[in-house]
Amino acid sequence: xxxxQHRPWMPPGERGRFWPLTALRDLVDRIAAGSPARLAVFSxxxxxxxxxxxxxxxxxxxxxxSTTLEDAAFTATSAVTVTGLTSVSTAANWSFFxxxxxxVAMQIGxxxxxxxxxxxxxxxxxxxxxxxxxITQEALNIGRLGEVGSLLxxxxxxxxxxxxxxxxxxxxxxxxxxxxxxxxxxxxxxYAVSAYNNGGFxxxxxxxxxxxxxxxxxxxxxxxxxLGSLGFPVVLVLRQAGLRFSRWNLNTKLTLVTTTVLLVVGxxxxxxxxxxxxRTIRDMDGSQKVFEGFFHSVMVRxxxxxxxxxxxxEPVTLLMTDALMFAGGGPASVAGGIKVxxxxxxxxxxxxxxxxxxxxxxxxxxxxxxxxxIAISVIMxxxxxxxxxxxxxxxxxxxxxxxxxxxxxxxxxTCGLSVGLSGELPPAGKYVLVATMLIGRIGxxxxxxxxxLRSRRRLYNYPEERPIxx
Numbered sequence: 184x185x186x187x188q189h190r191p192w193m194p195p196g197e198r199g200r201f202w203p204l205t206a207l208r209d210l211v212d213r214i215a216a217g218s219p220a221r222l223a224v225f226s227x228x229x230x231x232x233x234x235x236x237x238x239x240x241x242x243x244x245x246x247x248x249s250t251t252l253e254d255a256a257f258t259a260t261s262a263v264t265v266t267g268l269t270s271v272s273t274a275a276n277w278s279f280f281x282x283x284x285x286x287v288a289m290q291i292g293x294x295x296x297x298x299x300x301x302x303x304x305x306x307x308x309x310x311x312x313x314x315x316x317x318i319t320q321e322a323l324n325i326g327r328l329g330e331v332g333s334l335l336x337x338x339x340x341x342x343x344x345x346x347x348x349x350x351x352x353x354x355x356x357x358x359x360x361x362x363x364x365x366x367x368x369x370x371x372x373x374y375a376v377s378a379y380n381n382g383g384f385x386x387x388x389x390x391x392x393x394x395x396x397x398x399x400x401x402x403x404x405x406x407x408x409x410l411g412s413l414g415f416p417v418v419l420v421l422r423q424a425g426l427r428f429s430r431w432n433l434n435t436k437l438t439l440v441t442t443t444v445l446l447v448v449g450x451x452x453x454x455x456x457x458x459x460x461x462r463t464i465r466d467m468d469g470s471q472k473v474f475e476g477f478f479h480s481v482m483v484r485x486x487x488x489x490x491x492x493x494x495x496x497e498p499v500t501l502l503m504t505d506a507l508m509f510a511g512g513g514p515a516s517v518a519g520g521i522k523v524x525x526x527x528x529x530x531x532x533x534x535x536x537x538x539x540x541x542x543x544x545x546x547x548x549x550x551x552x553x554x555x556x557i558a559i560s561v562i563m564x565x566x567x568x569x570x571x572x573x574x575x576x577x578x579x580x581x582x583x584x585x586x587x588x589x590x591x592x593x594x595x596x597t598c599g600l601s602v603g604l605s606g607e608l609p610p611a612g613k614y615v616l617v618a619t620m621l622i623g624r625i626g627x628x629x630x631x632x633x634x635x636l637r638s639r640r641r642l643y644n645y646p647e648e649r650p651i652x653x
């Protein structure tokens with residue numbers, strides 16, 4: 184056996200030109216062998232650090248602008264976690280190179296660092312190891328272990344195809360809005376990636392507000408956000424089974440039904456609360472009001488784009504928005520929050536308790552008890568993160584509770600809607616939101632997976648004793 188066979192880190196002349204990528208994969212394999220949760224944290228930490236350094240380069244900032252470490256870290260984290268919160272103006276602070284960095288960060292963050300790691304292995308001609316396949320299977324809810332490699336390729340092709348179609352339509356929309364072809368093309372690509380990955384970043388100073396009467400811009404963005412928030416497992420099922428409800432699995436049914444209910448409820452409540460608000464939509468015509476309500480309801484659960492100033496909303500609308508952001512989107516999606524299936528499982532458990540049923544039933548399927556325990560744990564963990572982060576920001580600023588709570592929930596749910604607090608925070612406050620965004624993107628799913636993996640069979644049972652509940 185040769186020396187190069189013993190030492191996988193040998194230079195390209197001895198191991199091939201992809202030796203740095205191979206060495207990186209070997210490192211990832213070693214970390215994955217120890218803990219999938221540790222791998223998730225490590226992956227996001229490395230990616231966020233890399234993009235922070237890129238945004239600190241002078242070429243990434245607009246002429247005459249000097250970017251601080253906290254703003255670079257905040258923007259990199261927001262892009263990689265596909266949140267969309269900004270501490271500085273995306274249009275004014277970053278150069279074209281900076282915008283490209285943000286787009287690439289959103290693309291990587293949307294697909295997920297673990298997914299990208301597996302794709303990297305396939306790209307350099309390596310077979311996925313069993314541990315990598317198990318991690319990817321868990322992350323994407325793939326039924327058969329042997330399908331992991333092929334489905335990863337399908338996910339990439341499908342994502343790129345959807346983004347390309349969105350970019351083409353959006354380019355036409357921006358051309359119709361009067362932009363020259365090169366600018367319209369770039370904005371089409373930027374918004375396509377930002378929408379499908381639920382990034383919420385915009386290269387325009389005023390965001391989408393100047394285009395509130397441009398359906399060729401707003402509808403594709405809303406559609407991209409909706410598709411991205413469903414999750415890869417749901418999109419794969421729809422790709423295979425189409426619209427035949429009977430052939431959907433339980434995850435797809437719960438995701439689509441709950442998403443539809445939340446979309447309609449958010450739409451109706453926004454119109455009810457804001458119809459007569461002179462600061463938002465009162466002076467618009469009826470059809471425009473209806474569309475504003477629809478757009479807001481799509482965006483509050485992870486999209487991050489807005490057509491009205493969040494500071495001008497009625498307090499009850501802000502509270503409703505907080506709740507919808509906390510709910511989030513579908514599991515294994517680019518959306519954040521506690522996920523709609525978590526909300527559905529807890530609601531069904533409450534309904535079963537009210538009816539006196541011993542089992543939680545949904546669409547003629549029994550939901551296991553451990554799924555309910557994980558759902559409750561996810562909700563409690565999310566509420567705890569929001570509580571702690573809100574308390575820290577209240578101690579660091581003089582901002583009122585409603586603004587702090589809105590910004591924190593938006594960060595935890597990786598939504599990106601903002602009342603402008605992120606840009607007003609001191610450096611310590613920005614790092615609090617950085618941590619909140621990271622926890623929101625990787626914490627919920629990681630803890631849920633850890634709880635599931637740690638479940639073990641006991642060979643004995645302790646005596647039961649019921650405490651007083653309620």
